[in-house]
Amino acid sequence: MNEHIAQLVAIQAIDLEIDKIDNAVKSEQNRLDERIFALAEREATINELQAKITSCEQETRTLEDEVADKMSHVRERQSKMMQVQTGREQTALLKEIEDAKKNAKENEEKMINLMEDTEKLKVQSEEELNLLKGEKKLVAEETENVRSNIEKIKKGRKAKDTERNKQAKKIKENTLRKYNTLRDRRNGLAVVNVISGVCQGCFMAIPPQRFNMLLRGDTMFDCPTCQRIMYYTPPIEEK
Ligand SMILES: [Zn+2]
Numbered sequence: 080m081n082e083h084i085a086q087l088v089a090i091q092a093i094d095l096e097i098d099k100i101d102n103a104v105k106s107e108q109n110r111l112d113e114r115i116f117a118l119a120e121r122e123a124t125i126n127e128l129q130a131k132i133t134s135c136e137q138e139t140r141t142l143e144d145e146v147a148d149k150m151s152h153v154r155e156r157q158s159k160m161m162q163v164q165t166g167r168e169q170t171a172l173l174k175e176i177e178d179a180k181k182n183a184k185e186n187e188e189k190m191i192n193l194m195e196d197t198e199k200l201k202v203q204s205e206e207e208l209n210l211l212k213g214e215k216k217l218v219a220e221e222t223e224n225v226r227s228n229i230e231k232i233k234k235g236r237k238a239k240d241t242e243r244n245k246q247a248k249k250i251k252e253n254t255l256r257k258y259n260t261l262r263d264r265r266n267g268l269a270v271v272n273v274i275s276g277v278c279q280g281c282f283m284a285i286p287p288q289r290f291n292m293l294l295r296g297d298t299m300f301d302c303p304t305c306q307r308i309m310y311y312t313p314p315i316e317e318k
Pocket of ligand 1: 281303
């Protein structure tokens with residue numbers, strides 16, 4: 080293999096390992112972020128439940144006040160009953176009293192329903208709070224794990240960086256620039272093998288003429304489709 084290509088193949092092997100290290104760091108961080116996000120979601124659920132409880136309790140108090148008003152109205156009307164003279168006035172008062180009592184009873188039923196709802200919401204909120212407490216503890220432990228994992232991973236990366244710099248010095252500047260640009264634009268893969276006339280970067284066939292020249296192994300070629308730098312390694316013969 081052409082020596083320039085061999086150097087590029089070598090640096091790419093290092094770069095791909097560095098990519099793997101960076102991805103491992105990202106995935107550790109993502110795993111933790113997902114759990115933190117889940118915590119925030121549970122906190123939001125609890126806040127919603129609390130708001131519902133507050134509004135139920137407020138509504139209950141309003142109904143309670145209304146019932147008290149109605150009942151004092153009933154008492155007031157009842158005492159007036161003693162003073163009225165005509166049957167017509169009496170009938171009107173009785174109706175008023177009945178209506179007020181009916182209203183008060185309706186309110187009381189509403190209040191019972193509301194209190195039952197409030198109880199259920201409180202139980203639910205309590206459960207969520209307990210879950211949150213447990214999860215917070217787990218996430219704290221997880222944060223510690225992720226931090227130490229990332230630290231370990233990054234130590235390995237430092238060694239690879241040194242190796243990479245050493246390898247980069249062996250490559251001509253403009254070739255290295257081309258390689259770096261290709262890696263940026265082609266998903267990290269700049270140098271590719273060609274197997275049976277097919278580019279292993281984009282999996283398109285290359286013209287047979289070019290493949291024949293590549294087989295000689297002394298020149299660098301770009302894939303006509305994906306522009307990656309191509310190389311050819313003869314298949315290992317099985318014994
Ligand atoms: Zn290609």
